[in-house]
Amino acid sequence: MAIENDILTIITAATPLLLAAQGQLVAERSGVLNLGVEGMMVMGAVAGFAVANLTGSLSLGIAAAILAGVMMSLIFGFLTLSLRANQVATGLALTLLGLGLSGLIGESFVGMPGERMPQLDIPYLTDIPVIGKIIFGQDVLVYLSLAMTIIIIWFLFRTRAGLILRAVGDNHHSAHALGYHVITVRYLAVMFGGAMSGLAGAYLSLAYTPSWTENMTSGRGWIALALVVFASWLPLRLLAGAYLFGAVTILGFVAQGYGIGIPAQLLASLPYLVTIAALVVISGNRNLMRANTPACLGQPFVPDR
Amino acid sequence: MIRLEKRQERSATMALLSPVIAVALMLVTGGIIFAMRGLDPIAALAVYFVEPLMSVWSLQELVVKAAPLVLIGAGLAISYTANVWNIGAEGQLTMGAVAGAALPLLFPDWQSPLALFLMLMCGIAGGMIWGGIPALLKNRFNANEILTSLMLVYVAQFILDYMVRGPWRDPQGLNFPKSMNFAGWYILPSLEASRLHLGAIFAIIVAVALGLLMAKTLKGYEIRVLGQAPRAGQFAGFSRKRIVTFCFLLTGGLAGLAGICEVAGPIGHLQPSISPGYGFTAIIVAFLARLNPLGTLVSGVVLAISYLGGEAAQISLGVSDKIARVFQGILLFYILACDTLILYRIRRVGAAHGH
Numbered sequence: 191m192a193i194e195n196d197i198l199t200i201i202t203a204a205t206p207l208l209l210a211a212q213g214q215l216v217a218e219r220s221g222v223l224n225l226g227v228e229g230m231m232v233m234g235a236v237a238g239f240a241v242a243n244l245t246g247s248l249s250l251g252i253a254a255a256i257l258a259g260v261m262m263s264l265i266f267g268f269l270t271l272s273l274r275a276n277q278v279a280t281g282l283a284l285t286l287l288g289l290g291l292s293g294l295i296g297e298s299f300v301g302m303p304g305e306r307m308p309q310l311d312i313p314y315l316t317d318i319p320v321i322g323k324i325i326f327g328q329d330v331l332v333y334l335s336l337a338m339t340i341i342i343i344w345f346l347f348r349t350r351a352g353l354i355l356r357a358v359g360d361n362h363h364s365a366h367a368l369g370y371h372v373i374t375v376r377y378l379a380v381m382f383g384g385a386m387s388g389l390a391g392a393y394l395s396l397a398y399t400p401s402w403t404e405n406m407t408s409g410r411g412w413i414a415l416a417l418v419v420f421a422s423w424l425p426l427r428l429l430a431g432a433y434l435f436g437a438v439t440i441l442g443f444v445a446q447g448y449g450i451g452i453p454a455q456l457l458a459s460l461p462y463l464v465t466i467a468a469l470v471v472i473s474g475n476r477n478l479m480r481a482n483t484p485a486c487l488g489q490p491f492v493p494d495r
Numbered sequence: 496m497i498r499l500e501k502r503q504e505r506s507a508t509m510a511l512l513s514p515v516i517a518v519a520l521m522l523v524t525g526g527i528i529f530a531m532r533g534l535d536p537i538a539a540l541a542v543y544f545v546e547p548l549m550s551v552w553s554l555q556e557l558v559v560k561a562a563p564l565v566l567i568g569a570g571l572a573i574s575y576t577a578n579v580w581n582i583g584a585e586g587q588l589t590m591g592a593v594a595g596a597a598l599p600l601l602f603p604d605w606q607s608p609l610a611l612f613l614m615l616m617c618g619i620a621g622g623m624i625w626g627g628i629p630a631l632l633k634n635r636f637n638a639n640e641i642l643t644s645l646m647l648v649y650v651a652q653f654i655l656d657y658m659v660r661g662p663w664r665d666p667q668g669l670n671f672p673k674s675m676n677f678a679g680w681y682i683l684p685s686l687e688a689s690r691l692h693l694g695a696i697f698a699i700i701v702a703v704a705l706g707l708l709m710a711k712t713l714k715g716y717e718i719r720v721l722g723q724a725p726r727a728g729q730f731a732g733f734s735r736k737r738i739v740t741f742c743f744l745l746t747g748g749l750a751g752l753a754g755i756c757e758v759a760g761p762i763g764h765l766q767p768s769i770s771p772g773y774g775f776t777a778i779i780v781a782f783l784a785r786l787n788p789l790g791t792l793v794s795g796v797v798l799a800i801s802y803l804g805g806e807a808a809q810i811s812l813g814v815s816d817k818i819a820r821v822f823q824g825i826l827l828f829y830i831l832a833c834d835t836l837i838l839y840r841i842r843r844v845g846a847a848h849g850h
Contacts, residue, residue, distance in 0.1 A: 225641065269828065269831055269832055273499070273831075273832050273835040274499065274838075275831040275832060275834065275835060276831065276834075278580055279827075279831055280828070282582060283779075283824060283831060286775060286778075286820065286823060286827060287821065287827070287828065288824075289820065289824075290817065290818075290819075290820025290821040290822075290823065290824045291820075291821050293815075293817040293820065294815055294818055294820075294821055297817060409645070409646070412642060412645050413646075415642060416639075416642045416646075419639060419642070453657055453661070455653040455656050455657040455660075456657075459649065459650045459653045459654075462646040462647070462649045462650050463646075465642070465646050466638070466642075466647070469636075469639060469642055469643060470632055470636045470638045473636050473637040473638040473639065474635075474636040474637060479637070
């Protein structure tokens with residue numbers, strides 16, 4: 191079925207973006223803008239692939255990817271939170287370091303065959319035509335990314351910890367005055383962002399295209415950052431945005447399948463052009479931006495005394 | 496425990512020392528990385544950072560690599576001072592190369608000094624147009640310039656790829672994705688029998704001119720005020736939007752110039768990959784110069800060494816030249832960390848409290 195395959199492609203294209211963007215949504219809600227997603231993601235991809243390849247265990251690979259993402263995020267956290275360095279510049283540094291380091295680490299893994307993450311296979315259910323494979327035939331990270339949407343909504347808007355995290359992001363001085371540990375909250379949020387980016391990287395190298403190639407994230411970390419803006423920091427909108435994005439990016443391939451002659455390079459540019467268009471559309475709406483943008487986003491916290 | 500204590504004034508000593516400390520820390524880290532790979536750290540560091548300075552050929556190559564880094568880095572230094580985050584210089588470089596290449600590829604028979612001049616102008620214009628897009632989107636729609644400028648890097652690279660595989664592919668190129676070779680006046684004049692080309696002179700002129708702009712002109716003052724205190728700048732009648740446009744056109748144009756100089760200089764034709772990430776490395780150049788355009792003359796050379804050292808390490812040590820990008824990334828972290836020393840003093844907090 192053509193449609194079934196298209197939808198499956200949309201899901202695999204959307205999942206890494208969704209995972210990474212969810213992590214950043216939480217981090218940005220706490221007031222931290224980490225532009226190093228691309229670097230954390232690519233480190234997750236190489237660590238996941240390398241460990242899965244060496245140990246033969248996919249679970250260990252995923253664990254390594256999460257760890258790599260968290261380690262990278264801790265470097266970012268130390269510089270921006272403890273040393274109060276500029277968040278934009280530090281995020282860029284993280285991306286440059288991640289791309290370089292992953293290339294060096296992964297050099298001996300280029301061209302090695304990888305193992306694809308197993309997909310759910312429930313007797314009878316997965317065999318249902320059209321929807322069976324879509325609903326009951328995905329891998330564990332796809333289900334995790336969907337569950338994460340609910341978890342994040344619950345955490346941010348239904349728990350006390352989530353309220354504190356949002357308070358820290360909206361007004362760190364008030365939160366500090368109320369006795370909350372701004373820096374600790376932000377460290378935790380940044381680490382969550384790192385873990386999710388690492389996971390997104392693992393999805394790329396263990397499920398999307400089970401292999402390692404240099405720079406294999408090809409800008410997805412940046413697209414994830416754009417998605418957070420596009421979703422105006424709301425988890426449900428993020429879910430919709432990621433899938434919409436996945437759909438638009440495969441649109442070109444579908445068109446090509448119907449014999450519409452489009453240069454391959456234009457197709458390949460589509461995700462980036464769509465990202466720009468999405469940013470333009472959403473950022474032009476000032477009311478929407480003002481309502482949800484964390485007020486302290488990107489600002490270092492320096493206690494008054 | 497260690498605590499940061501705000502200094503009364505920025506430390507002038509630290510402002511000069513912090514880049515030096517950062518480079519020193521990078522060397523120590525580099526030594527550790529080499530030692531972990533089973534190499535003698537001192538000998539390996541010598542191969543990496545000293546050998547490129549030891550022969551005439553490699554000194555020339557150093558200048559060839561430093562030229563685009565300085566051209567782009569000097570512009571970025573100003574842009575970042577104004578808090579305008581153009582991180583898409585790599586794309587602007589690419590579009591400069593594409594736009595500039597139009598002349599030598601479409602009118603190869605027009606041979607005149609004017610053709611050379613016009614080719615360079617086209618390169619600058621290409622970079623300015625590509626840089627102008629994020630500025631326009633920022634000013635008109637408030638779209639985040641960091642993300643849009645970065646996205647446009649990928650688009651630019653696909654355009655270049657399309658051109659060299661499609662319309663501009665050299666029919667005599669044995670099916671390789673490359674354009675016809677530039678010839679005659681479309682080749683940048685270079686020093687007798689070397690790869691040293693005009694780009695190095697442009698880099699020096701640009702760094703000095705932008706240094707003067709920042710130090711001596713009202714524009715420079717405007718850029719600094721809007722970067723440090725945007726509200727105060729607005730009360731003074733400075734326009735944020737105008738500065739965004741200015742910075743993007745400036746950095747875009749310079750990146751475009753660097754791009755056309757690369758393809759009309761060391762490379763000599765268009766091909767799918769024309770830069771080893773100069774546009775991104777120039778970000779580090781700008782920060783290592785502590786956002787001082789004049790300083791990029793030094794920091795550009797430092798980063799050029801990291802490229803050359805990578806090649807030397809691959810040949811002499813058997814270490815992948817990818818290590819260059821690791822060193823560059825680590826260096827930027829140390830620079831940012833050391834900048835903290837300028838504004839803050841590190842205090843040990845423990846037994847003794849207070850001042």
